Amino acid sequence: MANIIGAVTTSHIPAIANAMANKQEDTPYWKPFFDGYPPVRKWLNEKQPDVIVLFYNDHGLEFFIDKKPTFAIGVADEYHNSDEGWGIATIPPVTGESELSWHIANSLVEDGFDMTICQEMKVDHGLTVPLSLMWPGNNYGHVKVIPVCINCEQHPMPQPWRCFELGKAIGKAIESYDEDITVAIFGTGGLSHQLDGERAGIINREFDIECMDKLVSDPESLTKYSNLDLVKIGGAQTVELNMWIAMRGALRGKVTELHRNYHAPISNTGSGVLLLEHEMPSK
Numbered sequence: 001m002a003n004i005i006g007a008v009t010t011s012h013i014p015a016i017a018n019a020m021a022n023k024q025e026d027t028p029y030w031k032p033f034f035d036g037y038p039p040v041r042k043w044l045n046e047k048q049p050d051v052i053v054l055f056y057n058d059h060g061l062e063f064f065i066d067k068k069p070t071f072a073i074g075v076a077d078e079y080h081n082s083d084e085g086w087g088i089a090t091i092p093p094v095t096g097e098s099e100l101s102w103h104i105a106n107s108l109v110e111d112g113f114d115m116t117i118c119q120e121m122k123v124d125h126g127l128t129v130p131l132s133l134m135w136p137g138n139n140y141g142h143v144k145v146i147p148v149c150i151n152c153e154q155h156p157m158p159q160p161w162r163c164f165e166l167g168k169a170i171g172k173a174i175e176s177y178d179e180d181i182t183v184a185i186f187g188t189g190g191l192s193h194q195l196d197g198e199r200a201g202i203i204n205r206e207f208d209i210e211c212m213d214k215l216v217s218d219p220e221s222l223t224k225y226s227n228l229d230l231v232k233i234g235g236a237q238t239v240e241l242n243m244w245i246a247m248r249g250a251l252r253g254k255v256t257e258l259h260r261n262y263h264a265p266i267s268n269t270g271s272g273v274l275l276l277e278h279e280m281p282s283k
């Protein structure tokens with residue numbers, strides 16, 4: 001059976017890709033951010049997960065505000081990024097995992113999640129920046145990625161509790177897959193930020209740290225927030241926390257924090273990275 005071996009959360013700010021392309025990792029501005037990543041890269045290198053199931057949000061590249069699936073899953077063999085306006089350099093395609101994607105899609109629909117199933121799908125910085133961060137030099141081609149996209153841009157958006165349930169259903173789907181492969185779950189985006197409007201630039205460090213703590217030991221408490229609560233507490237785009245909550249739903253039993261880093265601001269955002277493991281089912 002497929003085994004979930006752990007999970008990673010990370011910011012997906014487009015400026016990160018630009019900083020790497022321009023070799024700015026060691027500058028005073030970027031160092032405290034990039035210093036958070038070597039332990040995660042090391043873990044990925046040692047564990048070599050076969051597949052990454054990656055929760056992200058599409059910021060208008062594939063799904064503009066005229067058509068917004070609440071939840072979408074990619075089932076393609078390959079995904080392409082194109083610059084959606086942030087000036088991100090051209091990068092190699094992302095490898096998919098069609099068979100497991102279809103297995104998850106079938107299982108989710110049976111469990112009452114009416115997914116939009118995408119046989120073709122452009123993927124934006126929400127998916128690609130984390131891959132570039134984890135495999136420097138954009139050396140992520142060997143890893144198979146299953147994109148799971150959550151609407152965080154256009155109301156009505158799925159609530160935190162529903163995203164947690166989606167994560168649980170995906171965990172169950174992965175563990176019912178009859179191939180001996182390893183899977184890591186990524187949740188990208190967050191934490192507190194607002195990119196436009198009167199409150200542009202607000203960051204709530206205290207809340208960000210509390211989210212990271214709760215994500216490890218008490219994720220149910222995060223599902224009590226509504227999206228409107230998140231907007232009030234941390235700014236309009238704090239709803240991206242839902243990707244982290246979905247990731248956490250896929251883990252089970254006792255969850256162990258192996259590593260964390262928090263730094264703010266990076267661009268307009270409170271930026272956190274977490275590396276988690278959980279109790280693996282006994283075979």
Ligand code: DHB
Pocket residue numbers: 012013014015059189190193195237240266267268269
């Ligand atoms: C920024 C953060 C995001 O989550 C995003 O999607 C785009 C930009 C930022 O802080 O610049």
Ligand code: FE
Pocket residue numbers: 012059126189190237240
């Ligand atoms: Fe974002």
